[in-house]
Amino acid sequence: MIKSSISRKKPANLDISRSIPKPSARGAAVVGPDSAGNPDCTGVTYIPEADRLRDEIARLQLSTPSSSSSYASGPESPPGLSPTAATNHGRDPGPPPPRPPRRQQVSHSDPGPASTLSHSASVSTLGSTPSRKQKKEHTGNGSKRKKDKNGEDLVKDEDLQILADLGSGNGGTVTKVWNKKRKCVMARKLILVDAKPSVRKQILRELQIMNDCNSPYIVSYYGCFPVDVHVGIVMEFMDIGSLDYIYRHTGPVPIDIVGKVAEAVLRGLVYLYDVHRIIHRDIKPSNILANTSGEIKICDFGVSGELINSIANTFVGTSTYMSPERIQGDDYTIKSDVWSLGISLVELAHGRFPFAEPADGSGDEGDVYADDDGTPVKDKFDPDATLPASAQRPDLSAKRRSRRRGVSLGGGGTTMSILDLLQHIVNEAAPRLVDRNQRFPLSAVTFVDSCLDKAPARRKSPQELLQTDWIKDSAVTPNDLKAWAQGVANQTKA
Numbered sequence: 001m002i003k004s005s006i007s008r009k010k011p012a013n014l015d016i017s018r019s020i021p022k023p024s025a026r027g028a029a030v031v032g033p034d035s036a037g038n039p040d041c042t043g044v045t046y047i048p049e050a051d052r053l054r055d056e057i058a059r060l061q062l063s064t065p066s067s068s069s070s071y072a073s074g075p076e077s078p079p080g081l082s083p084t085a086a087t088n089h090g091r092d093p094g095p096p097p098p099r100p101p102r103r104q105q106v107s108h109s110d111p112g113p114a115s116t117l118s119h120s121a122s123v124s125t126l127g128s129t130p131s132r133k134q135k136k137e138h139t140g141n142g143s144k145r146k147k148d149k150n151g152e153d154l155v156k157d158e159d160l161q162i163l164a165d166l167g168s169g170n171g172g173t174v175t176k177v178w179n180k181k182r183k184c185v186m187a188r189k190l191i192l193v194d195a196k197p198s199v200r201k202q203i204l205r206e207l208q209i210m211n212d213c214n215s216p217y218i219v220s221y222y223g224c225f226p227v228d229v230h231v232g233i234v235m236e237f238m239d240i241g242s243l244d245y246i247y248r249h250t251g252p253v254p255i256d257i258v259g260k261v262a263e264a265v266l267r268g269l270v271y272l273y274d275v276h277r278i279i280h281r282d283i284k285p286s287n288i289l290a291n292t293s294g295e296i297k298i299c300d301f302g303v304s305g306e307l308i309n310s311i312a313n314t315f316v317g318t319s320t321y322m323s324p325e326r327i328q329g330d331d332y333t334i335k336s337d338v339w340s341l342g343i344s345l346v347e348l349a350h351g352r353f354p355f356a357e358p359a360d361g362s363g364d365e366g367d368v369y370a371d372d373d374g375t376p377v378k379d380k381f382d383p384d385a386t387l388p389a390s391a392q393r394p395d396l397s398a399k400r401r402s403r404r405r406g407v408s409l410g411g412g413g414t415t416m417s418i419l420d421l422l423q424h425i426v427n428e429a430a431p432r433l434v435d436r437n438q439r440f441p442l443s444a445v446t447f448v449d450s451c452l453d454k455a456p457a458r459r460k461s462p463q464e465l466l467q468t469d470w471i472k473d474s475a476v477t478p479n480d481l482k483a484w485a486q487g488v489a490n491q492t493k494a
């Protein structure tokens, strides 16, 4: 019988009653300290209903799985179509900026010319607090634009022809689409919005902020619109998909590439916060996407408070990547994103979700990733409806399960519920990037330890992490990244 390593007794210091943030009704849920980690901003209120959370969790645990992360169509474009182009990966955004002011509300009333800024132009502004002029340049007069950042009309649903499903999560379904006007492939996400039309309009207004995002580390946005009871968001198609899809199909990600993933995510976080005052709030492998040009970008950041509210009405977004302080109800800061990055990096390097130990406690995933016959476990997930697909571990054979003493996130009487997992994150030691074979460089181990310090005050900020040896001394070139990405594409096609 499997034994959970989790203590079932209620820990004295675990209080999840304030753990679900309720973003303000107006504007984005975008508060917190600066990207250097000064934890002074709040503006987040909390739903003081632990009971409602527990009821919701119980309900979800009884329901059938609601998510899958299949990247069903494969990464290739249809004949004659080329994936979206790659640009400017790896540019240095300059020295750490001084602390910027609180986020200014972007006016949506004054339609102005579309921004023609290149990625490099936007990144070069990272080194300082955005001035009103810079902000204007970023936003094209800070206004609601009818054009995207390349000067093209924003995409409408009627421009799109559906090609294939890419996957679905708790928040929506993503489809690969052909843009008939622009003659290129894009990705469309449909999010079920359980709200009245006025709220849906407000969501669409808030999502316009994405049109102002212009960074090589952020998935590009091309438009949004209502589709029946859904909100549709059209974005850049990343042709090898999310990092969780990649490692589930190809095994642990090489540690040097994991380092470049860390760098891309950090630069994306710094950009979002320093230019737009946005905290991502949902960093995890399924929200980090890659393409065959060797670009790595983040998506699904919390730009719309109304959208977060409305999804929260239909799903308790308990994240298994949530930091200990968030679980205990503290304010969301950019350091909470750093914790989620640390968990994601361990997952990618080990090839499995980190809150599970192999039978020998080595922390080496080699025998976990491969099935009993030594082949990778593909497309098999523990059927736990309470977890996002990206949090579900590859399914293991009964024989292999019986050899494990660690926490299982799957079904059955000896498994760990969401509440157990939250207790574990708060009370037990943080995961580490270690294994019996010492195959990870010390600089990588130290980096991850800095992300996963349980005390937010000691945890490094994104800016500080960008200055660490693992990032600065990386020998991986854009060409190496491209070669890796193309290798992944070939493997996942096979």
Ligand SMILES: Nc1ncnc2c1ncn2[C@@H]1O[C@H](COP(=O)(O)OP(=O)(O)OP(=O)(O)O)[C@@H](O)[C@H]1O
Pocket: 067, 068, 069, 070, 071, 166, 167, 168, 169, 170, 171, 172, 173, 174, 187, 189, 219, 235, 236, 237, 238, 239, 241, 242, 245, 286, 287, 289, 299, 300, 388, 389, 390
């Ligand atoms: N722009 C994109 N290009 C290519 N594939 C994408 C894109 N956006 C999402 N996907 C794929 O679609 C899948 C589903 O995405 P979605 O955002 O709906 O859910 P998720 O992030 O996996 O989970 P959740 O929404 O519960 O956090 C992703 O895991 C990814 O593989």
